[in-house]
Amino acid sequence: MIRHLINRKILNLIFLFSTVLIFGQDYRLEDFETDSIPIRENLWKANHSKEDWVILKTNDSIKIKPNDYNYFKGDSLPFGQKEVAKKLNNQYSIRAVKKVEDGYIIGLNKGEFGGGLWFLSEDGNSSYEIMPYKRIHQILEFNKKLYVISGLAHMGSNYGNLLELKREENWRVSKTYKLPGAPNLMIREKENVLIITSEYLMSFNKYEKLIEILKAPFYWGVLYPSSAIIIDNHIYIAMRKGILKISDFYYNRNYEWYVKK
Structure with a gap:
């Protein structure tokens, strides 16, 4: 019995050590090679792949890491998870946080089971729901305003919105812009914000115009885009x-698909 417990502990330590090695490892684009764009059966093979990536930019150099599925985006909360959940109607599915002057805007996403958008005071003692049910993917400050992307692609449904938040007595949604499908993420690009949806790359500019840049060369929504950089x-x-990689993505586009060597 003792030997069995020791062996089990050793196996657990080996698994933990190997997990740290895998998720802690960084790659460069040179560690990848070009392959055919994933369409038709290759797309579904890619959908079932165990490889999933996050891309980062440091000083105009590219760093690629295995996705650790830490979907949390935004600012950190100075409270424990259970403490926060009590103020959010016992919901733990925090996806996005944005620090504001007197507290925190918190977005929830439980996929097909719903979500919500909440305000939590700076001291953590009070909260209120800004918007129920919406699946929140990210919160971003742009042009001195707060914007949220929400939506869902599931079982034939595919919808999304860009929402502008405004503070009056309480925070509320002041404007809604319809997106062509569920959004995955937002990134800044010069004086614009780029929004990657399940099948499109969109631009939202300082004049509050939502513009389609391109339609994806394949339905990348089933590969769950995690992150993006612009160089x-x-x-x-x-x-x-x-x-x-989409070269010159505004005009003379060229698509290259990189997979791990």
Whole structure:
């Protein structure tokens, strides 16, 4: 019995050590090679891949890491998870946080089971729901305003919105912009915000115009884009199985699909 427990502890330590090695490892784009764009059966093979990536930019150099599925985006909360959940109607599915002057805007996302958008005071003692049910993916400050992306792609449904938040007595949604499908993420690009949805790359500019830049060369929504960076006029989008590079993505587009060597 003692030997069995010791062996089990050793196996657990080996698993923990290997997990740290896998998720702690960084790669460069040079560690990847180009492959055919994933369409048709190759797309579904990619959908079932165990490889999933996050891409980062440091001093105009590219760093690629395995996705640890820490979907939390935004600012940190100075409270424990249970303490916060008590103020959010016992909900733990925090996806996004944005610090504001007197507290925190908190977005929840439980997929097909719903979500919500909440305000939590700076001292953590009071809260209220800004908007129920909406699946919140990210909160971003742009042009001195707060914007939220929400939506869902599931079982034939595919919808999303860009929401502007405004503070009066309480925070509320002041404007809604319809997106062509569920959004995955937002990134800044010069004087614009780029929004990656399940099948489109959109731009939202300082004049509050939502513009389609391009339709994806394949339905990348099933590969769950996790992150993106822009270097020069090229955008790199990390997702399950690989990295999609779109060169000169505004005009003379060229698509390259990179997978791990």
